[in-house]
Amino acid sequence: MRVDEFDFHLPEDHIAQHPARPADAARLLEVRPDRFGDHGVRDLPGLLRPGDLLVFNDTQVIPARLVGRRDAVRIELTLHKPLAGPRWAAFARPAKRLKTGQTVRFSEDFTAEVAEKREGGEVVLEFDRDGAALMAALETHGHMPLPPYIRGGEDEATDRADYQTRFAAKPGAVAAPTAALHFTDRLMAELEAAGIAWTTVTLHVGAGTFLPVKVEDTAEHVMHAEYGVVEAATAERINATRRAGGRIVPVGTTSLRLLETAAGEDGELRPWSGETDIFITPGYRFKLADLMITNFHLPKSTLLMLVAAFAGLERIKSAYAHAVEAGYRFYSYGDACLLHPAGD
Incomplete structure (x- = not known):
């Protein structure tokens, strides 16, 4: 059709x-x-x-939207699929500013390396932790992954429950x-x-x-x-x-x-x-x-x-x-x- x-x-x-x-x-x-x-x-x-x-x-x-920095560049990432170990597939914006091997920093002690670049703005991230430790870091640093038609994807405090x-x-x-x-x-x-x-x-x-x-x-x-x-x-x-x-x-x-x-x-x-x-x-x-x-x-x-x-x-x-x-x-x-x- x-x-x-x-x-x-x-x-x-x-x-x-x-x-x-x-x-x-x-x-x-x-x-x-x-x-x-x-x-x-x-x-x-x-x-x-x-x-x-x-x-x-x-x-x-999970709070799957992360905002980090690659040097001075602001990078927004939305995790969408867990892979093996500490790796996740994610959509990056702006993806063109990322290269394989670069590190995105979300806080002083929470980072991820770009393990792979794919088509359509997708990347594979390898975090510096896995399992429960990664989930805890997402709870602290992540945002609720609202769709873009809701306030441009920008979450508010009430969205954690809503x-x-x-x-x-x-x-x-x-x-x-x-x-x-x-x-x-x-x-x-x-x-x-x-x-x-x-x-x-x-x-x-x-x-x-x-x-x-x-x-x-x-x-x-x-x-x-x-x-x-x-x-x-x-x-x-x-x-x-x-x-x-x-x-x-x-x-x-x-x-x-x-x-x-x-x-x-x-x-x-x-x-x-x-x-x-x-x-x-x-x-x-x-x-x-x-x-x-x-x-x-x-x-x-x-x-x-x-x-x-x-x-x-x-x-x-x-x-x-x-x-x-x-x-x-x-x-x-x-x-x-x-x-x-x-x-x-």
Whole structure:
């Protein structure tokens, strides 16, 4: 398919710069094949059914944006993938000012060497420490890796909490699974009281999530890979829910991509771990997801292609036009959608 089929116009003032407060005060657009419903996230207990199972991503965002200096030159780095030992792949700005073997200094006692230069502004860094010591240094010197459409990527003190879900338990993401940002303790209690259960999987979201699709045809796009895990107990719970007639509701595109990666053609979910580069576009046959909750996505993005595959391209175009007209807030800190599959 042509990538420009997934384009749309969004006024800049519709891009949320801060989340709703409280988080569950965000709006929710229900998208059915035959109608739209304007709701709030707090309405979810009444929009779902007893026996449904929400599936959240329990990855934890690390402070992956670093600002350092190579001599007198300011260098901004966004880590996006761990490699062997103390090495990480990162996007550098300005990458042209870096050469292999040079040292970037983040503080008097925290540095990294440029081990390799790659295309597209990517470098491989070798830090002066590894493991828990590196994570501790990132907590001290790093910034939350906000996408560039939120305040130009510049974080504030509140983003340490705002850009982290209540399910975050396993460090490794450099972008938040943002659909889950709306879920508060209060909302989870109300969902439980309504007979709606939840479980978690892990997909460490990479900065590649924000890379633009630069080709003209989706068939030519190379998807970034992300590491994920589906535990055996989680797989069995999801399979048992389906056998009992409950619906599986991934919260976010990351949860959905991992479930679809791990599911067999028979719809059974199996324990799984590894890297997934699944690229879902219209025409894909979903094996596991019955509904999905997601935010509004960028034009021409792989995430917009995924939701178009789930709910139908023309339906998503109509839904986004409705959302713009109705003043919904877009992207990571914006409002949410409850999507029904095409033909539901």
